[in-house]
Amino acid sequence: xxxxxxxxxxxxxxxxALHDASVEVQKGEFxxxxxxxxxGKSTFLRLVNKEETPEHGRIYVAGKDINTLSxxxxxxxxxxxxxxxxxxxxxxNKTVYENVAFALEVIGRPRHVVRTQVPAILELVGxxxxxxxxxxxxxxxxxxxxxxxxxxxxxPLILLADEPTGNLDPATSVGIMRLLDRIxxxxxxxxxxxxxxxxxxTMRRRVIELDRGxxxxxxxxxxxx
Amino acid sequence: MxxxxxxxxxxxxxxxxxxxxxxxxxxxxxVVSLTLFGSALLLQQGVENANDRFKGGIEFIVYMQxxxxxxxxxxxxxxxxxxxxxxxKTYVDxxxxxxxxxxxxxxxxxxxxxxxxEILPPSFRVAPRIQDPDVVKALGDQFASKPGVREVxxxxxxxxxxxxxxxxxxxxxxxxxxxxxxxxxxxxxxxxRVAMFARRREIEVMKLVGATNxxxxxxxxxxxxxxTLLGAAVAVGFMTxxxxxxxxxxxxxxxxxxxxxxxxxxxxxxxxxxxxxxVAALIGAIGSAxxxxxxxxx
Numbered sequence: 001x002x003x004x005x006x007x008x009x010x011x012x013x014x015x016x017a018l019h020d021a022s023v024e025v026q027k028g029e030f031x032x033x034x035x036x037x038x039x040g041k042s043t044f045l046r047l048v049n050k051e052e053t054p055e056h057g058r059i060y061v062a063g064k065d066i067n068t069l070s071x072x073x074x075x076x077x078x079x080x081x082x083x084x085x086x087x088x089x090x091x092x093n094k095t096v097y098e099n100v101a102f103a104l105e106v107i108g109r110p111r112h113v114v115r116t117q118v119p120a121i122l123e124l125v126g127x128x129x130x131x132x133x134x135x136x137x138x139x140x141x142x143x144x145x146x147x148x149x150x151x152x153x154x155x156p157l158i159l160l161a162d163e164p165t166g167n168l169d170p171a172t173s174v175g176i177m178r179l180l181d182r183i184x185x186x187x188x189x190x191x192x193x194x195x196x197x198x199x200x201x202t203m204r205r206r207v208i209e210l211d212r213g214x215x216x217x218x219x220x221x222x223x224x225x
Numbered sequence: 226m227x228x229x230x231x232x233x234x235x236x237x238x239x240x241x242x243x244x245x246x247x248x249x250x251x252x253x254x255x256v257v258s259l260t261l262f263g264s265a266l267l268l269q270q271g272v273e274n275a276n277d278r279f280k281g282g283i284e285f286i287v288y289m290q291x292x293x294x295x296x297x298x299x300x301x302x303x304x305x306x307x308x309x310x311x312x313x314k315t316y317v318d319x320x321x322x323x324x325x326x327x328x329x330x331x332x333x334x335x336x337x338x339x340x341x342x343e344i345l346p347p348s349f350r351v352a353p354r355i356q357d358p359d360v361v362k363a364l365g366d367q368f369a370s371k372p373g374v375r376e377v378x379x380x381x382x383x384x385x386x387x388x389x390x391x392x393x394x395x396x397x398x399x400x401x402x403x404x405x406x407x408x409x410x411x412x413x414x415x416x417x418r419v420a421m422f423a424r425r426r427e428i429e430v431m432k433l434v435g436a437t438n439x440x441x442x443x444x445x446x447x448x449x450x451x452x453t454l455l456g457a458a459v460a461v462g463f464m465t466x467x468x469x470x471x472x473x474x475x476x477x478x479x480x481x482x483x484x485x486x487x488x489x490x491x492x493x494x495x496x497x498x499x500x501x502x503x504v505a506a507l508i509g510a511i512g513s514a515x516x517x518x519x520x521x522x523x
Contacts, residue, residue, distance in 0.1 A: 079435035091426060106436035
């Protein structure tokens with residue numbers, strides 16, 4: 001589903017974010033990316049949905065070489081990839097329903113699809129009763145559920161999560177992880193960058209550890225360190 | 226690529242009201258610049274129309290020496306009659322000229338006292354068949370060197386003077402209009418830039434979930450075009466209900482006879498208004514397209 005071949009990414013000022021990284025993630029896998037801040041976890045995720053382009057190497061997503069993808073096709077790549085962030089990136093002037101509906105509207109989905117899909121996904125994430133609330137009326141955990149609903153409402157093949165529990169307390173984080181696990185069980189490939197040791201150790205999924213841009217460990221059913 | 230109309234309308238409407246002061250600044254600049262631009266065009270067409278009216282009666286006057294001999298006069302008359310380019314001619318003798326002179330200078334009796342019919346030149350007033358100024362000039366010049374002729378005076382020289390004067394005014398109007406249009410363009414560009422900044426979080430999310438580039442761009446470009454079209458609508462109103470009546474008023478002014486024949490036809494007005502709307506749409510499209518391509522990193 002995701003394949004990196006000898007990928008290097010260097011930012012301005014010779015900051016090496018990723019160095020000669022090669023890795024393959026199969027369809028339906030759940031992968032943790034771990035490593036210190038600045039080890040290249042976020043760059044890894046940004047390369048997969050082509051927010052960044054690598055200096056060297058090739059990246060395949062769903063069998064396609066995305067380096068050669070013309071820029072007008074990038075939006076169609078991203079429709080297959082859901083993204084979740086530490087800071088949720090919700091629109092504060094839109095309700096929960098509108099935030100999720102927005103993701104379908106802007107890719108031109110017909111209104112009847114929006115009307116059926118949005119309540120269904122909000123039911124799935126457990127926010128059916130808060131549809132008409134605004135993000136600032138929700139707890140952090142609830143906001144992250146909205147953002148996951150938005151990422152998943154279009155049923156993408158891949159879900160990328162960049163420290164989704166980074167702003168949440170441990171109990172709330174467990175709830176979010178259950179949700180991500182449930183999404184993974186529908187066949188969606190999940191790649192999650194995290195610093196959360198207890199989550200990684202509890203879930204026992206594949207762990208890829210990065211250190212200063214290099215992959216130093218790739219372990220199935222791994223632990224944080 | 227299906228871009229829903231109601232989405233574009235909703236987004237554009239919200240944007241226009243979000244930056245109401247900046248929007249107003251751009252719209253007003255567009256109004257002023259386009260009104261100037263359109264007025265310059267109307268003025269120019271007015272002058273052309275005035276020229277056309279003069280053209281209908283374009284004629285030159287062959288003034289003869291007061292002491293012209295009968296043979297010389299007969300020779301000139303023969304030449305005029307046999308010339309295929311001359312449509313008609315009228316002979317004005319010294320007495321008639323004196324009457325004209327008295328009429329023209331009735332406010333200055335001492336001047337009339339100094340003049341008698343004998344010293345005034347008799348003349349042929351000539352209406353040529355072809356009214357092209359160059360042809361008329363060539364025709365008139367043929368008579369300038371004939372014996373007994375004092376000088377040949379062309380009516381269109383006067384017309385040319387008027388036209389040159391108004392062209393100078395028009396050029397200055399146009400220069401000011403162009404400067405203001407450039408200002409309008411930059412204001413539109415900045416208005417759109419601010420609108421994009423205000424919506425940067427939406428844009429970020431749109432990119433993230435895979436909205437196409439044009440889906441993100443179109444509402445901003447539409448916004449720019451709507452702003453300039455609003456300005457154009459006001460400018461068209463100004464030209465139709467203020468500038469044109471003003472020009473008509475000038476042409477009826479008896480004190481300033483220079484403006485006589487100065488008319489703007491309905492056709493002129495429609496043509497100018499269409500041009501103004503076209504320029505407006507172009508300015509809006511260019512301004513917002515530049516803003517979108519420079520500041521919207523999609």
